[in-house]
Amino acid sequence: MNKWLTLLAKVFAWLAVAAVLAVVLLFLGFLVVRGLSTFNLGLFFGKTPVWAAIAGRLPVWHGIWPACVGTVFLVLLASGLAIPLGVASGIYLAHYAQGAWKRWFGLAVEVLAGIPSILMGLFGFALILFLKKTIMPQANTCLLLSACCLALLVLPYLIFMTQTTLESLPEELRLAGLSLGFTPWQNMLHVLLPAASRGILSGVILAVGRAAEDTAVILLTGVVANAGLPSGILDKYEALPFHIFYLASQARNEAELAKGFGTALILLLITAALFLGAYYLKSTVTKSWDQKDLLI
Amino acid sequence: MSIQREIPLAPTAEAALETHWRRLNRRQGRVQKLLLLATLISCGSVVAILGFLTYFTVPILTEGHLAAIFSWAWRPFHGKFGILPMVVGSLCLAASAMAVAYPLGLGVCGFAHGLGPRWLRSPLLGLINFMTSIPTVVYGFVSVIFLVPLVRTTFPASTGYSWLTATLTLSLMILPTIVLLIQAQLQQVDAKVRLASAALGFSPAQTLLWVMRPLAARGLWAAAVLGFSRALGDTLIALMVAGNAPQVPHSMLDSIRTLTAHIALVVATDSTSRAYQSIFVSGLILFAVTAAVNLTLRRLQSRAPGGRRHE
Amino acid sequence: MGSKGPVDLEPTVVVEELHVGFAGREVLHGLSAEFHRGRLAMILGRSGSGKTTFLRALNRLNECFPQSETRGSLRVKLQGHWRDIYENGLPLPELRHRVGMVFQTPHLLPLSIAENLALPLKLILGLPRREIPARTARALEEAHLWEEVKDRLKAPAHILSGGQQQRLCLARLLALEPEILLLDEPTASLDFRAALKVEELLLSLKERYTVIAVSHSLSQARRLADAALIFRDGSVVQRLSRADLQARDILPTLLEEIF
Numbered sequence: 123m124n125k126w127l128t129l130l131a132k133v134f135a136w137l138a139v140a141a142v143l144a145v146v147l148l149f150l151g152f153l154v155v156r157g158l159s160t161f162n163l164g165l166f167f168g169k170t171p172v173w174a175a176i177a178g179r180l181p182v183w184h185g186i187w188p189a190c191v192g193t194v195f196l197v198l199l200a201s202g203l204a205i206p207l208g209v210a211s212g213i214y215l216a217h218y219a220q221g222a223w224k225r226w227f228g229l230a231v232e233v234l235a236g237i238p239s240i241l242m243g244l245f246g247f248a249l250i251l252f253l254k255k256t257i258m259p260q261a262n263t264c265l266l267l268s269a270c271c272l273a274l275l276v277l278p279y280l281i282f283m284t285q286t287t288l289e290s291l292p293e294e295l296r297l298a299g300l301s302l303g304f305t306p307w308q309n310m311l312h313v314l315l316p317a318a319s320r321g322i323l324s325g326v327i328l329a330v331g332r333a334a335e336d337t338a339v340i341l342l343t344g345v346v347a348n349a350g351l352p353s354g355i356l357d358k359y360e361a362l363p364f365h366i367f368y369l370a371s372q373a374r375n376e377a378e379l380a381k382g383f384g385t386a387l388i389l390l391l392i393t394a395a396l397f398l399g400a401y402y403l404k405s406t407v408t409k410s411w412d413q414k415d416l417l418i
Numbered sequence: 419m420s421i422q423r424e425i426p427l428a429p430t431a432e433a434a435l436e437t438h439w440r441r442l443n444r445r446q447g448r449v450q451k452l453l454l455l456a457t458l459i460s461c462g463s464v465v466a467i468l469g470f471l472t473y474f475t476v477p478i479l480t481e482g483h484l485a486a487i488f489s490w491a492w493r494p495f496h497g498k499f500g501i502l503p504m505v506v507g508s509l510c511l512a513a514s515a516m517a518v519a520y521p522l523g524l525g526v527c528g529f530a531h532g533l534g535p536r537w538l539r540s541p542l543l544g545l546i547n548f549m550t551s552i553p554t555v556v557y558g559f560v561s562v563i564f565l566v567p568l569v570r571t572t573f574p575a576s577t578g579y580s581w582l583t584a585t586l587t588l589s590l591m592i593l594p595t596i597v598l599l600i601q602a603q604l605q606q607v608d609a610k611v612r613l614a615s616a617a618l619g620f621s622p623a624q625t626l627l628w629v630m631r632p633l634a635a636r637g638l639w640a641a642a643v644l645g646f647s648r649a650l651g652d653t654l655i656a657l658m659v660a661g662n663a664p665q666v667p668h669s670m671l672d673s674i675r676t677l678t679a680h681i682a683l684v685v686a687t688d689s690t691s692r693a694y695q696s697i698f699v700s701g702l703i704l705f706a707v708t709a710a711v712n713l714t715l716r717r718l719q720s721r722a723p724g725g726r727r728h729e
Numbered sequence: 730m731g732s733k734g735p736v737d738l739e740p741t742v743v744v745e746e747l748h749v750g751f752a753g754r755e756v757l758h759g760l761s762a763e764f765h766r767g768r769l770a771m772i773l774g775r776s777g778s779g780k781t782t783f784l785r786a787l788n789r790l791n792e793c794f795p796q797s798e799t800r801g802s803l804r805v806k807l808q809g810h811w812r813d814i815y816e817n818g819l820p821l822p823e824l825r826h827r828v829g830m831v832f833q834t835p836h837l838l839p840l841s842i843a844e845n846l847a848l849p850l851k852l853i854l855g856l857p858r859r860e861i862p863a864r865t866a867r868a869l870e871e872a873h874l875w876e877e878v879k880d881r882l883k884a885p886a887h888i889l890s891g892g893q894q895q896r897l898c899l900a901r902l903l904a905l906e907p908e909i910l911l912l913d914e915p916t917a918s919l920d921f922r923a924a925l926k927v928e929e930l931l932l933s934l935k936e937r938y939t940v941i942a943v944s945h946s947l948s949q950a951r952r953l954a955d956a957a958l959i960f961r962d963g964s965v966v967q968r969l970s971r972a973d974l975q976a977r978d979i980l981p982t983l984l985e986e987i988f
Contacts (some may be wrong), residue, residue, distance in 0.1 A: 131627055135528040137525065138521070138526055139526055141522065146549065146590075152560060153556070153560055179524035210457070211456045218454070226461075228467075233709050233714060238652070243685075244471070248471070248474055252470065252696075268720060277460055290486055292834075297793060298830075301825055301832075303849065303905065305443070307445065337553075366556065367654065386560070389555075393552070393553055402654065
């Protein structure tokens with residue numbers, strides 16, 4: 123009886139893996155093949171001359187350059203908001219928060235991490251509605267709003283990575299610094315944070331990747347299909363993920379569809395590169411700790 | 419006999435040292451307050467989100483529209499704003515996606531931990547890990563171009579945008595979450611069990627099925643719960659390939675609309691305030707369900723390493 | 730310890746009725762002890778007997794753990810004056826660099842060798858930059874490390890061997906000009922030869938400082954200690970002089986106490 127069950131399980135496992143591998147490789151292959159064929163300057167700049175487009179002198183109509191720039195600005199702004207906030211919170215939770223406060227804060231971060239991205243967008247949208255009704259009737263969805271909502275979306279990654287990394291540093295490291303006579307903050311700044319830097323950096327990279335690929339939040343907070351280069355943080359803007367979404371339903375001909383593949387491949391390359399970076403950092407971090415555990 | 423220091427500090431140097439330490443003390447206090455402020459902002463945002471959702475839902479209760487919102491027909495031009503079809507849509511899609519992804523996930527994990535050859539384990543898990551970096555919108559895009567026509571030609575009765583299409587795409591997207599969570603748990607159990615089991619003469623396959631599986635029960639539950647929650651929270655895939663018809667499905671080829679897609683659609687089409695009210699109720703429902711899931715998850719596991727994945 | 734020591738050595742650390750507890754559970758029960766400059770005192774005992782807690786009480790490091798309670802009198806003689814370590818006029822950083830501690834595993838900053846010494850000098854003592862190189866060199870000499878690193882002061886500290894790293898930690902401490910040295914199993918993570926070098930260093934240091942060390946090794950105590958305290962379950966069960974340690978017949982009882 124047992125033998126048959128084991129055999130059945132093996133067959134099932136092999137089938138499952140075969141199915142998954144087939145689908146994933148087909149998926150990636152399809153994307154890469156059709157995407158690569160569109161890689162040329164035209165994908166980015168359409169018919170506009172390259173330097174004029176980069177300088178912003180001439181608008182780009184059929185290229186994804188404005189979307190690229192929009193994504194870059196969006197991610198920079200969101201990261202600029204989220205990183206200080208997230209790392210500071212992580213430090214506080216790892217080393218200063220105690221008892222009930224720590225539990226409640228931890229709970230809040232966990233709930234925040236579980237909120238679906240569409241609700242972050244809805245929050246931004248609601249914020250604008252609220253402002254319109256009350257103190258700022260000219261409020262509208264824009265780059266700044268999207269950046270704020272994206273910052274909220276990626277905050278849990280930063281807090282989690284910072285807190286976990288700091289908490290897994292060996293206790294003696296903290297004590298060694300304090301026993302020399304460093305104040306707790308000097309200790310944090312000069313001893314603990316440098317030791318935790320790799321883990322924190324990998325959290326930053328994860329957050330940046332997540333901000334770059336998100337579509338649901340920006341859908342509700344100001345992204346549009348045609349806005350050119352972002353002229354200010356209170357304006358509408360374009361972004362790569364939305365471009366892909368738009369082309370999926372609104373592509374009018376084969377050429378535009380092909381551009382969709384190109385854009386999708388570029389976005390994938392960006393997120394894949396960021397992912398690999400974060401993965402590499404995380405793996406070097408855990409390696410050094412495993413060795414320390416062996417000493418004890 | 420007094421102890422002679424090698425270099426006695428002059429009185430002025432001593433005073434300089436004192437001010438140095440007093441300055442450090444003050445900075446210490448300021449820094450701690452700043453860190454606390456950051457934490458309050460981060461955690462307060464959850465309260466803010468909940469607050470806004472509630473604020474915009476309150477008029478529904480006061481105006482007595484609750485029954486209308488929790489009805490079965492969504493036809494805004496006829497004044498009907500029921501979101502129950504979307505609730506059903508969300509649940510159906512999440513359940514079906516889990517029904518496909520969970521067994522596959524189990525199979526993949528089993529393969530990696532004894533049912534398959536050891537040398538395939540790292541590349542396989544590496545690939546699954548890599549899948550977590552694929553943007554959701556890319557899944558949706560490839561699905562629209564590739565899967566939708568396929569469904570349309572296989573089942574001529576449907577347009578290709580259906581519950582089935584969304585199920586297949588969504589299950590692919592949540593597969594890595596399930597696999598990595600179960601895999602993390604199995605790895606923990608594996609370390610404790612492998613030597614003893616081999617000494618008893620079990621093959622790797624037997625170890626997995628009879629020894630590790632019962633011990634890994636927690637991780638298995640956590641993966642199921644988290645996978646379901648992620649499937650519920652997905653917006654893009656449902657929006658792009660599920661069809662978005664606000665109806666209760668009778669077959670897998672029917673077009674359905676989820677709560678998440680509903681929110682996106684209503685905001686995009688900029689309609690009446692009654693419609694807006696429906697999206698805030700939808701938002702509140704989603705918030706409540708995912709928060710409940712997360713809190714259950716907290717109880718289920720202390721801190722498993724693959725427990726944090728991007729949404 | 731007091732009655733057996735030479736009459737012209739005055740105590741520099743006096744502990745009376747020390748009780749230390751964590752979260753309501755008492756770890757040290759009413760300890761009293763005295764330590765002198767020019768002598769190396771060793772604390773021996775089983776794991777969990779409270780040795781490290783005692784050491785940490787002397788530089789108030791126990792306060793870094795949540796819910797710690799300390800009662801009793803702890804006085805140290807710093808710069809010729811008796812100070813209570815809890816008195817208001819003694820800032821914590823000052824106490825901690827005058828009563829310096831070295832740990833079992835060397836914990837160096839991720840900086841160069843010179844910067845490992847320079848940073849505490851700058852941050853803790855507020856020393857102006859021009860004075861730092863001289864202090865650094867002197868500390869490295871005192872730690873018997875100068876000859877080995879003088880040509881590569883800018884190299885990262887982690888390239889040093891285990892024993893060199895531990896001596897670098899000592900140098901870092903000595904640069905701050907402490908008066909009392911607390912050593913928590915200083916050679917536990919080192920191989921035999923490196924440990925011997927550190928022991929040589931400790932013997933030279935005891936001339937100028939009060940040295941209190943925790944150790945697991947009876948043979949180390951016999952080599953180094955001028956006096957020993959045997960801990961068990963949070964109390965001192967035996968106090969031994971150098972002569973006692975060398976005496977053969979004490980060995981079996983000692984072994985039983987410690988292991």
